[in-house]
Amino acid sequence: MTNQNTLQLYPSNWLYNAGVIGFLRILEPINKKSVEEFINNKTESIISIPPNSEDMLLNKWKELSIESKKNTSPLYGRKGYYANQTDNSIKNKIALLTRKETSENKNKNKTRKSLPEYSCIFCTNKVKVGKTNATFLNQSFGKLLLGSEKTFRNMYWNNEAHDFVCEKCEFIIICHHLAFTNLSDKSEIFINAPSFQIMYYLNKFTQEIFGSSPIQDARSKREILAMSVIEYATKIQANLASWVGMNIEIISRHGDKIEFFSLPYEVTKLLADRRIAAILSQIGEYSILNLVLDQDFSSLMEMGYRLLRIGLIPKQYRGKNEKDFVNQILQLEKNRWDPALVAQQIFQLCAYIHEKHKTNAYGYHKH
Incomplete structure (x- = not known):
């Protein structure tokens, strides 16, 4: 992360990555820039935060949160998802996230030499801070995921929270x-990936395709992930293939x-190959997609011959x-x-698919 109200963010674990994508949603209308301008085909995302924007960020966070948590339990408060959090x-x-690094702050840091140093579990930023002033990962960042130091101690913590969260990551996590x-x-x-750009588009396509689907159109998680990858491969002019060796x-x-x-x-x-993605998209049948996902290519050929x-x-x-076979498939x-x-x-x-397999096996395209 850099100074002067500019953040340089790198993918970390899924919780942090989801926080970054959520934070970009908040920042988009405030900065009057599309999310696409903050992300690129590289790993990191460099974003700038307008000065004196704490109230705007809080209001937009609350506005989007009401929409996302409609008809569910409160998002924050004593019994909220972000437990014990208030406005x-x-x-x-937000103020800690948006604070500019000044010479005064740097001088304060020099006086902290005797304090213990903690490494942020998300961004690995090292900070010298007294233990009583340090923030550790607990249910204030999501009670579904995390426990309470006072009422739900656990053996992972050795009965004491120890995963430090730096001040630049606190608000991001609750997004x-x-x-x-x-x-x-x-x-x-949420679809997690090794690049913020891939994450943003995969989740955007998921929202567009499945976010408002009726009950009868409910799909398995692997179908949703597959369709999102297909949409990315066919619509975004970027090389997804270079990332597929890493986990999506x-x-x-x-x-x-x-x-x-x-x-x-x-x-x-296979799905990241634009030709394969395009033809699967053209066909648009989940029965055929699932045979590809199962890698059952002999059954796929048999289906083709019968059709x-x-x-x-x-x-x-x-x-x-x-008629029954056609209507079923x-x-x-x-x-x-x-x-x-x-x-x-x-x-x-x-x-x-056969050509792709030969390319993978021998390392060249056969023309």
Whole structure:
């Protein structure tokens, strides 16, 4: 992190990353800049915070939080998700984040030589501070995730909180709820990735595709992650393939349960290929996507052959078995109308997958 009201942020664990994405949502209307301007294809994000913006940041945090926590338990307060937090304590966190480094502050730091030094668990920034003034990770940063030092001590802490949070990270962490997408099954998800740019777009696409889906359109977490990767690969002019060797995962919260979902490396690499992503997007059928996710390519080819045979039969002459198979496999009306075209797309998809496998095996494209 740098001085003079400018922050240089690097991806860390999922809680911090979600906080950064949530914080960027708050900052966007205040800075009158789109989130895209704060992120790039590199790992870090460099953002500037307007001076004297504490009230604006607090109000926007509350405004977005009301929207995200509608009809649920209070977000903050004695029994809130961010336990025991008040407007004043949150505003103080904002002030610490936005405070410029001055010569006076530097002189104060020099007088702290005798104080213990702590390393922030999120940004690794080292700070000399007295233990009574240090902030440690506890339920004030999310009671679903963390315990209370007074009422819920645990063995991980050795009965005492020890994960230090620096003043530049405190407010960012309590923005993490703003990065989650509410799904129709009442769960909330955040997609974590090694780059803020990838995180932002994957979660944006998730919100657009699944954020308001009705109950009957509820999808598995792996389907959601796969569709988000496909959307990124087809719409963003950036190289996702260079990141797929690192973990891209979904964090899912439902009630008091937190779960993690990810796709196998080989599958993510396939979905990150623009040609494969484009044809899967064109087909738009989850039955076909799931065969790719299962890496069951022989069944995919068999499906293509059967759809081709059915497609060559005039619609009025198709038997019950043929009609049932088409209706079971294909949900989109355009595909049901022309299963032979879907078969051709499946064959093209299989060809791209085969070529991708050969490229991975031998390290070159065969023309």
